[in-house]
Amino acid sequence: MVTQAIAAMARGGVADAVAERPRTVPELAATTGLDEDAFRRVLRALAALGIFRVDDDGLVSNTPSSEYLRSDVGGSVRWIAQSFAGDHYRVWEYAAEAFEQGGAVAERALGESYFDWLAHHPAEAEIFNRAMAAGSAVRFEALVERAWSDELVVDIGGGTGGLLAALLGRHTGLRGIVVDLPHSAAAAEARLAEAGIADRCTFVSGDFFAEVPAGGDVYVLSQILHDWDDEAATRILRTCRAAAEPSSGLLILDAVLPEGDGAHLAKLLDLHMLVLHGGRERTEAEWRVLLRAGGFELERAEVTGAFPVIEARPLASDAETD
Ligand SMILES: C[S@@+](CC[C@H](N)C(=O)[O-])C[C@H]1O[C@@H](n2cnc3c(N)ncnc32)[C@H](O)[C@@H]1O
Incomplete structure (x- = not known):
């Protein structure tokens, strides 16, 4: 209601x-x-x-x-409220099956996985992309104060470029690449042009299970890995690892679930990820294991800020574990 x-x-x-x-x-x-x-x-x-x-x-x-x-406040929920009451709501009708089977039920409700469905439903995709862009204004706050130099930042699954538009707007020495599915291209290119950074930031259509641009100094996965189960998330990390240099950094913007019974929004978001995508939120210990499987070493999980940042470095290839 x-x-x-x-x-x-x-x-x-x-x-x-x-x-x-x-x-x-x-x-x-x-x-x-x-x-x-x-x-x-x-x-x-x-x-x-x-x-x-x-x-x-x-x-x-x-x-x-x-x-x-x-619409115009940082962290606006105007659009995510519409996704929650629209396509996400339709998927939640099947939540009992998700809990019985332990996997996503988007296909039961929508006929295909959520991201495939969005690719075929431009009106809903626009609302979802606006929702993500509004959220990225909050996630930007977690990144902006870092000691950035003249680096190439690759935002994997960066949607319509909201995070990089904000970050490159503040740090003029940075260059960027936004990687996302082809249906996000037009809106992303318009946003990058509108932000006046099209000469420093490009959009690349791609599939993060197959390949991402090589040579980034920093790879960002913002609200990506929680959409996927451990097997799929490991594949995404491995694609990033294959593209990264030994000196590249990886920044993950996702929740770090606290241990214990205390209240935490991510405990509910975890259920939303399960029902919608078959994904999950993770504890710091789970992040450490997942990152190693994907070829990275967790360096720091910052859980005190407005939005957690998980920092990782590539493992030397002979140290990787399966
Ligand atoms: C939850 S949104 C996060 C968007 C953005 N990173 C943010 O923080 O607001 C997940 C993004 O992953 C993208 N995505 C899903 N599957 C993908 C794939 N196989 N390859 C590339 N991008 C994908 C979606 O289009 C969407 O933009």
Whole structure:
């Protein structure tokens, strides 16, 4: 219920509309195209959860929570809310089967794996890519303060280039390559041009199970390995290892699951990865084992920042383990 209610507000751009000035329910219902009575009831339910506020004069405004539904805030959830209530929601209908079988059920719901399905559904792919780009604004914060020099950064599965556009915008000596599936090419090239970095950053269509560009100083895997089980994640790492120089660095932006029973968002994201992709979130010990299997040595897992960064170095080939 809450997922669908939030998505209705996200689709209608309600948080953007009331960010300009508080508005009335009839005015908002008209601009969002929603039934006025239904809109009022959705809003009432959400306001009770701290998402939007309706004052005594009937004027709607944002709360700290609904601010995140705006398009233009860092870490905006306006688009991921729509994926959660749309294609992801359809897949969750089969969650019981995912838990019984221990694997992804996207094919049951959508007829093919999630990323294959997105390639054939441009409207949903655009929403998903916008969601990832909004999230990469947060992930950028975890990378920006590093001691960057004039390096070539290869963002594997970099979507439409949001992370590199932000990073190269801040560090003008950096060069970049975004690698992703062909259906992301047009949006990525437009974003890189819009960011004014097309002369330093290119988009390469590719399959990270087959080949990634060689010679990168730093390889980035942001929100990639958690989409895959250990066997597939190892194959991605091995593709990176084959392209990397002994001196290359690997930066993984993914959760580091804490041990124990404490609350952590990644424990729920882990279930989402299981249901949607057959993937998983990992503890530091699991990252260490996975990285060795893929030809890398874990150097550091930074779990204190806003977004964890896992740093690794290539293993000398004779030290690799299978
Ligand atoms: C969860 S998104 C992460 C996007 C981005 N790295 C970020 O942090 O926002 C996973 C990305 O992997 C890409 N992808 C999936 N399968 C791929 C493959 N076989 N080769 C290259 N990219 C792939 C998807 O298109 C998508 O952009």
